[in-house]
Structures are given as C-alpha cells and as structure tokens.
Amino acid sequence: MFFRILRAVALLGVVGCAGLVPADGRGAAAQDLVIGLQGSITSLDPHFQALGPNNNVAAHLFDRLVHQDEKQRLIPGLATEWKSLDELTWEFRLRRGVKFHDGSEFDAQDVIASYKRVPWVPNSPSSFTGFVRPIVESIIVDAHTLRFKTSVPVPLLPVMLSAVNIVNRKAVEAPTADFNSGKAAIGTGPFRFVEFVANDRVVLLRNDQYWGIRPSWNKVMLKLIPNNAARTAALLAGDVQMIEAVPSADLPRLRANKDLALHRITSSRVIYLAFDQARDQTPFVTDKAGALLPNNPLKDPRVRMAISKAINRQGIVERVFEGDAIAAGGLLPEGAFGASLQLRPEALDQDGARKLLAQAGYPNGFAMTIHGPSDRYPNDERVLQAIGPMLVRVGIDTKVETRPWATYASTASSPSYAYSVMLFGWGSNTGEVSDSLRALLATPNRDKGMGASNRGRYSNPRFDQILDRALGTIDDQLRVGHLLDASELAIGENGIVPLYYQVNTWATRRELSYAARQDEQSLAHFVRPLR
DSSP: OHHHHOOOOOSSSOOOGGGOOOSSSSOSSOOEEEEEEOSOOOOSOTTTBOOHHHHHHHHHHOEESEEEOTTOOEEESSEEEEEEEETTEEEEEEOSSOBOTTSOBOOHHHHHHHHHHGGGOTTOSBOSHHHHTTEEEEEEEETTEEEEEESSOOTTHHHHHTTOEEOOGGGTTOOHHHHHHSSSOOOSSSEEEEEEETTTEEEEEEOTTOSSSOOSOSEEEEEEOOSHHHHHHHHHHTSOSEESSOOGGGHHHHHTOTTEEEEEEEEEEEEEEEEOOSOSSOTTEEOTTSOBOSSOGGGSHHHHHHHHHHOOHHHIIIIISTTOEEEOSSSSOTTSBTOOTTOOOOOOOHHHHHHHHHHTTOTTOEEEEEEEESSSSTTHHHHHHHHHHHHHTTTEEEEEEEEOHHHHHHHHTSTTOOOSEEEEEEEOSSSBHHHHHHHHTSOOBTTTTBOTTOTTOOOOHHHHHHHHHHHTOOSHHHHHHHHHHHHHHHHHTTSEEEEEEEEEEEEEETTEEOOOOTTOOOOGGGOEEOO
16 A cells, blocks of 8 residues: 655866767767756765755765655665565665675665764754654664664655665765765765866766666766856757756747757646744844834734735746746645645735735734845746735835855855745655655754754644654555645645745757656756667
8 A cells, every 4th residue: 555655177078969979889989968957066965955956966876775766656776675564664675786886785784874874964954864763773684684663653764765865884974075075975876976066067977887777878967057048058059968947938949949859847846935933033024114023923824824815826937937837835736645635826815915914913014025046946036026026015015135045045044044034945855745744844853853944943733743643644545634634734824835836847959868857856867868
C-alpha cells in the first residue's frame, strides 16, 4: 500500500554547440555540455542547506538511498529495495559493487556516517535534519543490509530519505569548506568534482565507474547565469546547450526557433509570502508617517487575509507570466499526495480586504516594505513589483525591495531575522505535502527538525499536533486526512500566503532530449543526444 503512493570558461572556455557529439568514443572534442542555471549555489556540501540549486548540483556528485524520477516517484538509488518489517522498523538492501570517486567501496557504514553528519553541520540555514531525525537506531545486518528503528511509526521514511545524500564515511566531520574546495566532494554520483567558483560555475568530469546509466558527456559545466536575458542569449549564441527557468517573455521566440526544443512540466514549487509573526514589533511595518507601529499587525490573521485578498493571482499569471504559471491556494498542485482540493486560490476582493483591515484596527491601513530576491525564481522581481500597487489599492502603502539571492537568503535566515514580509518559494523535496508542512509551517524546533524554513515563525500547537499525527500514521487514507486537516488549518490562518505554482521549462538545442522534472533539477546525466 505504501509503495502505491511513493511515488570550462572553467574547463577551456565556454563550449559552443558546434562540437556537440555524444561521448561514445567517436567524437574527438565532442564530449562537453554546458547548462545555464538560474539559481545561485551557496555550497557543494550536500547537507548544508535544503536549497534547490544546491540539491541540483549535489545530484551530480552524490546519490541517495532512494532516488526520484522526473515526477518525484520513488525509484531505487543506492538501495535496490526497501520494506517495512513492522511499524517501527524499515529494512534497506544496498546496491553492491558501488564505488566512491576515490575508489573506496560503498557500504552500510557510509549511510550511517552520512545520517550522523546531517544534524552536525554547523550554521546550516535550512537543515536536512528533519529527514533523518525519526531514526533512533541504525542496525547493520551486513555490509549491504541496514535496518532503521524509529520511536513512532514513520510510513514516509523512504520518501524522506530520498532527500538526503550519502557522503563517504571519511567526510563525516568534514567542514563545509572542504566540500566547496572539492577535498570532501567525493560521492558515488555520475560525475566527479573538478572546480567550483562561487557565483560563476561548477565544472564536472564523468565518473566512468558509475553504477548507473553512463552519462553521455565527458565534461559538464553548470554555468550560473541569473539574468534571464543573458541566459536566453547564451542559448541562442550557442554558448550553452541547455538553459533552465526559461523566461516566460522569451517563450514565443524560442518556440518559433527550429533549432531549439522546449521541455515543460508543472512544478512542485509554490511561490508564497511569509510574514513576521513572532515579534511584537516588526521593522518594516510603520504608520503612514513612517513611525514604527507599537504592535505588529502581521500577527493578526485578519491582516494576513486582507493582504491575500488584495492580490490578483490570476492577473499575475496572465500579465507577468503570460499564462505560464498556475494560481495557487495550497502548498502543492492538484494531484500531489496530500494536496487539498478545498484550498482554492484566494479571489481578488479589495472591499473584503479593506473591511478586514478595519476590523483589525487599521481602517486607514499602514505602510510596509516587502522584500524578495531579484534573481532566484522566474520573474520574482516583476511579481513583487506587481504586488506592491495591489496592496496600495486597499490602503497598505507598500514599497518593494529586492536583493540578489545570496544576500537576501542569508539575511532572511539570520538570527536577527531582518525582514517583515518576504517572498520565497518552496519545492517539495518529496513530492508530497508533509515535506512542505514540516519545513514551512511547523513550529521551529531544530532538535525535531521542524520548521527549518519557517521564515515567519508561524506557530500553532494544534497544527503541530495534527502534523505529528499525520507523520506517524501508517494507513494512507487516514494519513492523507490528517495532512488535509493540517494544510487547511495553517493556510486558513494564512500562516503563509500561497501565490502561484511555477511551470518548469527548459530549452535545449533541438538535437538534445530532456525529461522535464517536477523538482526543477537540471541534471546533465539525463540530457541525451538524439543522434
């Protein structure tokens, strides 16, 4: 039953497409691939931060016990099979004959060392701890058989472990800097580390000893091109052979180009607003004269609902994305496990928003600043610039400030917690809703691995209880009921305000194929020549 629902510039210069030939031994200099990425990579340490661009690079260097296909359904990785022995015990059979990039043999000890390292990583801004925290005992049956004991039933353990990369046991106490330098970036994945230049590129070399399907490319550069126009221009010029996060404004031009192909899928990422709900005063909410308000209005669910009602989601989809996004009411699109059909996109209701503000004690509104990234999500800055005037129309004088992702994300994650209203995105690591609930809305608790990306510090003990119940329920139907209850409670209180789901679009040269991925990852080992 459970398995039914589990579902080189740096090398030698940027490689042009003229020599694009598969790495099958027939092409002399034709074994290179350059992919233009949008998001900034903060680290090559696969346990440092649960961040999409980091996870994307890690998937080239490392493996997980359980992998996910392009629709986030579970498939074998370093584990060939897994099963529940009883309500508190899971058994995983490990793949034999797997070697790390340094030639050492992979076995059960590496798995245990990796899971031990996850909560140890210093200064993690968004930890993977929640995925391994349920394991209270690891038992090595033999070198290729592991049993995990949990204190309560954890039916989603294989799903959770599909988000955690396995490192060499020798790296159990390696600092993050050793991964960034390449010293500890020794995995079992399809590519080996060559170079990482922050804010510019990652260079990789094919791992010819890889246990899986042999990649088509000898050398790969993941080139960071956060500017949308520059990314498209690089593809059209032949400086890269594939780009991710195709700008919606460029879609008609790229569709009409006979030398290119588009690959699309609805994302598991929701773009949302988070609100500072922890502090009695919040730094970027003032009266209209600019004086800090004595009380934080964002703590009032009526104010958060008013903000939600003031936003024209469908207008953003149509005018900013030219229809290439989906208005959101919940955390995951319809059809994902645990996605609630009751959570429809909030309709634009300016009169309703004004009434709610008046009921909350702000008949004349107030002033605030919304912060967000300028280079992380497709059209992120344009979305914020569209939201600002929408809020002004209901009486909230709104300024918008955007910053490069690296600066914005680190400041939002700092202990001082610098912002009041923030735009963020979250792509479910597991393809089902418990991951989003645990990360975005659970009361922050590092020891339990809860609320690791709860930027606004939303906290509701009743929600936490329902989520705990869901995470410990074996029966699929009962568990999904608890997940629906938890989602509807937290979103009903506008713990966060969902805006839209992304549509993931890649563009490649016509002679390449790529299975568009729900998790947004741009994986070189799945880029295949058609000839």
